[in-house]
Amino acid sequence: MKLGFIVNPIAGMGGRVGLKGTDGPEVLEKAKSLGALPESPEKAKKALKELLPIKDRLEIYTYPGAMGEDEAIEVGFQPIVLQKDKEDFGPENTEEAAKKMIEKEVDLILFAGGDGTARNIYNAIGTAVPVVGIPAGVKIHSGVYANHPKAGGELALKYLQNEEMKIKEAEVMDIDEEAFRGGVVTAKLYGYMNIPLEPELMQATKSGGLGTEEAALDGIADRIIEEMEENPDTFFIIGSGTSTRPIMEKLDLPNTLLGIDIVKNKELIGSDVNEKEILDTIDGHKAKIVVTVIGGQGYIFGRGNQQISAEVIKKVGKENIFIVAPKNKILSLEGRPLLVDTGNDEVNSMFNGYMKVINTYYSETIEKVEGL
Known part of the structure; x- marks a missing residue:
């Protein structure tokens, strides 16, 4: 061979x-x-x-x-x-x-x-x-x-x-x-x-959401902004993607669509930050992470948001992570689990099980998550 x-x-x-x-x-x-x-x-x-x-x-x-x-x-x-x-x-x-x-x-x-x-x-x-x-x-x-x-x-x-x-x-x-x-x-x-040909081991081509998602995204943004109001002096690390963009738009803050931003008390603290900047900013403070799902693939960490590294996740804690995604994006996975690939086996395994995904202001689903 x-x-x-x-x-x-x-x-x-x-x-x-x-x-x-x-x-x-x-x-x-x-x-x-x-x-x-x-x-x-x-x-x-x-x-x-x-x-x-x-x-x-x-x-x-x-x-x-x-x-x-x-x-x-x-x-x-x-x-x-x-x-x-x-x-x-x-x-x-x-x-x-x-x-x-x-x-x-x-x-x-x-x-x-x-x-x-x-x-x-x-x-x-x-x-x-x-x-x-x-x-x-x-x-x-x-x-x-x-x-x-x-x-x-x-x-x-x-x-x-x-x-x-x-x-x-x-x-x-x-x-x-x-x-x-x-x-x-x-x-x-x-x-x-x-x-x-082995679909269980190969990832799908990245795809966007299905159908009209404007109302769902608007509701998701309201939900996260309420969390900010209920958690003053907490840093919110806003992940990349179109599903998180409405949060920044509603706050009237500049948004790094394909990067990571940090918000505190509804004010922009850091724009397009890297791993070190995130770690320095949140050191000794409360922080939460908001990420979305890559449509068609299911990744929540490890694809396009590597700035939110294993070290960042460990500092923030799994319990302080919000996953947001319109239901159509979840349906595009056709039953496959959400995926985590941080490069750190210990952190990946933290996610094995189930996590809540916010789909609209009022609704959420429980989805299986697999650490790779």
Whole structure:
């Protein structure tokens, strides 16, 4: 069995520091200056560990250093490094790696990154071989990613061991990061790649809500503002998304649609804040978090709101989290649970069970939540 293994080691670094991605060298340098640390290598290792049961029967082809070699060796594999004299993390290297893996006739490519990484691999291989994405980026709109890193490894193992496993085409989506930082989402379909058909382990393509939600969102905003009035001197951390935007609009405050804002006594305390700014602001004070659900996928933490990190959640406490989502957005999940993927197993497991979701001013539902 032959596996191609690619890691984009800088994927996701812009999340906690509020940069909404790391596309481009200038943005990467800014992320580093703000204290961003690599997260993708650890997620890649978590996936690769699931393949240890077939270690003696598996050839892993990868690229030098942090692009896969280091992670594979640390897990316990002896990978075949395809380009030993080069260690660069640019998109052209990802594409080059994928092309070389096709030449080696790999059975599957397992890669860690975000939507930009998926685009690079699509550019190189199209539908030549199936792929499984390990979610590690800030932007995860594409349908080629597993629900979480461990699921990526589980799916790769299943596919490599089962020649009869069906495959299907899944969308490769990406957005304009520069516009994204300015509060505008311009998602574009770039093409399709083949993935193993295992819906329980793969996440859906991100989708918006269904139908007219204006009245529901208006009621949700009133409900949260009442909570603010009943909890003076409490910091409210307002998550990203259109479902939380009406809260800020009703307060007549500027809203970072795709970032995180902090409100206290109905006044704006912090706009488009990063993880460190949140932690510094709430240190020693009462705080609550307001987040919504990603339509079609179900994530409440770990996709697009990495600034609300595991450390932030631990400081605030699960009991001080409001989940808001119109009923149509919940229905779009078709019975699947809400998901939490903070990168911290302890915090993820805190959420296993059921939580209340505010659907309108008057109504709420109890939904199953799964920590990944």
